[in-house]
Amino acid sequence: xxxxxxxxxxxxxxxxxxxxxxxxxxxxxxxxxxxxxxxxxxxxxxxxxxxxxxxxxxxxxxxxxxxxxxxxxxxxxxxxxxxxxxxxxxxxxxxxxxxxxxxxxxxxxxxxxxxxxxxxxxxxxxxxxxxxxxxxxxxxxxxxxx
Amino acid sequence: xxxxxxxxxxxxxxxxxxxxxxxxxxxxxxxxxxxxxxxxxxxxxxxxxxxxxxxxxxxxxxxxxxxxxxxxxxxxxxxxxxxxxxxxxxxxxxxxxxxxxxxxxxxxxxxxxxxxxxxxxxxxxxxxxxxxxxxxxxxxxxxxxxxxxxxxxxxxxxxxxxxxxxxxxxxxxxxxxxxxxxxxxxxxxxxxxxxxxxxxxxxxxxxxxxxxxxxxxxxxxxxxxxxxxxxxxxxxxxxxxxxxxxxxxxxxxxxxxxxxxxxxxxxxxxxxxxxxxxxxxxxxxxxxxxxxxxxxxxxxxxxxxxxxxxxxxxxxxxxxxxxxxxxxxxxxxxxxxxxxxxxxxxxxxxxxxxxxxxxxxxxxxxxxxxxxxxxxxxxxxxxxxxxxxxxxxxxxxxxxxxxxxxxxxxxxxxxxxxx
Numbered sequence: 001x002x003x004x005x006x007x008x009x010x011x012x013x014x015x016x017x018x019x020x021x022x023x024x025x026x027x028x029x030x031x032x033x034x035x036x037x038x039x040x041x042x043x044x045x046x047x048x049x050x051x052x053x054x055x056x057x058x059x060x061x062x063x064x065x066x067x068x069x070x071x072x073x074x075x076x077x078x079x080x081x082x083x084x085x086x087x088x089x090x091x092x093x094x095x096x097x098x099x100x101x102x103x104x105x106x107x108x109x110x111x112x113x114x115x116x117x118x119x120x121x122x123x124x125x126x127x128x129x130x131x132x133x134x135x136x137x138x139x140x141x142x143x144x145x146x
Numbered sequence: 147x148x149x150x151x152x153x154x155x156x157x158x159x160x161x162x163x164x165x166x167x168x169x170x171x172x173x174x175x176x177x178x179x180x181x182x183x184x185x186x187x188x189x190x191x192x193x194x195x196x197x198x199x200x201x202x203x204x205x206x207x208x209x210x211x212x213x214x215x216x217x218x219x220x221x222x223x224x225x226x227x228x229x230x231x232x233x234x235x236x237x238x239x240x241x242x243x244x245x246x247x248x249x250x251x252x253x254x255x256x257x258x259x260x261x262x263x264x265x266x267x268x269x270x271x272x273x274x275x276x277x278x279x280x281x282x283x284x285x286x287x288x289x290x291x292x293x294x295x296x297x298x299x300x301x302x303x304x305x306x307x308x309x310x311x312x313x314x315x316x317x318x319x320x321x322x323x324x325x326x327x328x329x330x331x332x333x334x335x336x337x338x339x340x341x342x343x344x345x346x347x348x349x350x351x352x353x354x355x356x357x358x359x360x361x362x363x364x365x366x367x368x369x370x371x372x373x374x375x376x377x378x379x380x381x382x383x384x385x386x387x388x389x390x391x392x393x394x395x396x397x398x399x400x401x402x403x404x405x406x407x408x409x410x411x412x413x414x415x416x417x418x419x420x421x422x423x424x425x426x427x428x429x430x431x432x433x434x435x436x437x438x439x440x441x442x443x444x445x446x447x448x449x450x451x452x453x454x455x456x457x458x459x460x461x462x463x464x465x466x467x468x469x470x471x472x473x474x475x476x477x478x479x480x481x482x483x484x485x486x487x488x489x490x491x492x493x494x495x496x497x498x499x500x501x502x503x504x505x506x507x508x509x510x511x512x513x514x515x516x517x518x519x520x521x522x523x524x525x526x527x528x529x530x531x532x533x534x535x536x537x538x539x540x541x542x543x544x545x546x547x548x549x550x551x552x553x554x555x556x557x558x559x560x561x562x563x564x565x
Binding site: 043137 | 342346348350370424476497503507
């Protein structure tokens with residue numbers, strides 16, 4: 001699931017991105033400092049799957065951006081907790097390099113995924129995926145989910 | 147005014163193409179010598195710069211770091227509760243005194259290099275080994291510590307926002323802003339108690355002036371930002387306008403989304419940004435409550451040189467520009483809620499933070515577009531930008547199909563630069 005998620009994004013299959021989430025899932029990108037200070041209005045906050053569909057539609061059709069792709073490298077997943085209702089809490093480090101259409105490559109973000117995962121008919125899905133970027137800085141724009 | 151060392155006089159660097167304000171020379175966006183003059187005359191000149199929100203230093207002896215242009219600045223609350231701002235540069239060797247972006251219980255500032263110690267007013271209070279060791283070395287007898295205080299900025303606050311200036315020539319803050327600007331700041335904050343809910347440090351690949359122009363450019367939103375046009379959030383066919391202070395330095399641009407009568411230009415197929423067939427799967431994103439009696443749903447207030455107070459639907463926040471050389475700048479977005487908000491109102495503000503910032507549906511293009519200009523002008527430094535929409539003056543106008551506010555920025559720029 002962790003590997004499939006980053007491959008879907010890195011290969012530009014953005015329409016697959018919402019399918020990794022439950023219908024009521026929360027997805028949010030935030031900076032480490034924002035997170036530590038309890039500042040909840042992070043970047044790209046979706047509190048249901050419809051909002052994720054809207055992000056992908058606008059990425060394809062509405063917003064204007066210089067073409068670029070990501071390449072994620074993820075570390076091993078650490079299981080932090082498993083509660084009685086079957087919710088798994090886990091974290092995974094990531095590194096995300098952005099390649100622009102002219103070939104320029106830049107380290108776009110490093111950080112960790114903090115996830116709550118549930119099983120829907122044996123299929124694991126994110127009920128919550130918090131992307132905690134180590135830096136609060138974003139270069140130029142954030143349009144493709146991390 | 148003093149010359150900046152190592153930099154040619156301004157009249158050798160800039161020749162403004164027209165007597166009026168409708169042309170801007172393109173080389174002002176990538177000339178390091180002009181950049182050096184801007185530091186001296188704009189950021190350290192007779193202008194007020196936004197420093198911080200008071201809620202970032204709520205208790206006595208709290209501090210946080212910021213920048214005015216390139217200059218690092220400490221903003222602090224004294225033991226007595228006053229707000230001070232000091233240049234974060236030790237008068238001994240020039241090291242920064244604070245290197246952690248915020249802190250508390252800070253009654254004095256001790257340089258990490260040689261332990262020179264300054265108080266909350268910037269006075270030099272102590273030098274390690276001032277008397278030397280065993281009667282040898284140390285500072286000379288006549289060394290006068292009072293002559294080596296930190297540079298202190300004048301500070302004033304309005305509605306929980308802290309501003310600072312380096313110059314004794316700058317008029318008091320409210321006079322500098324002018325009555326229409328003060329009125330709109332008070333209308334937006336209304337004495338409520340701010341709570342920060344998010345901060346985005348947005349690195350933009352363009353000169354700082356290109357972003358400030360963009361924030362004042364009232365006719366780009368529905369042309370560049372398809373989200374604004376498609377959802378009729380900020381189209382030129384809605385009621386709106388431009389207000390300014392007496393000098394035309396600061397501008398407020400506003401729109402009322404519920405008055406949009408439509409216009410032929412927004413017919414399907416005419417503009418890239420008008421996507422008639424698109425609806426949001428989750429329209430709650432743009433559901434807003436009418437927070438203000440004036441029915442304004444979108445207002446950007448740009449205070450010269452580098453500050454913007456924002457209302458996008460119910461997303462209230464500040465934007466502070468920090469130049470990073472000629473070709474890059476950082477825009478610090480701070481979005482706020484108020485202690486007085488209901489939980490539902492707070493939730494709407496949090497959700498609408500999707501609209502703003504580097505990830506914002508109506509703002510992400512602004513990070514890119516300044517970069518497009520910066521790329522485009524590289525080979526043509528002798529050419530000019532045309533800023534003639536709505537005439538060639540910087541007056542307030544009842545329409546937003548105008549670049550008057552951009553001209554206002556360059557009026558202020560030329561007056562402060564002396565060109």
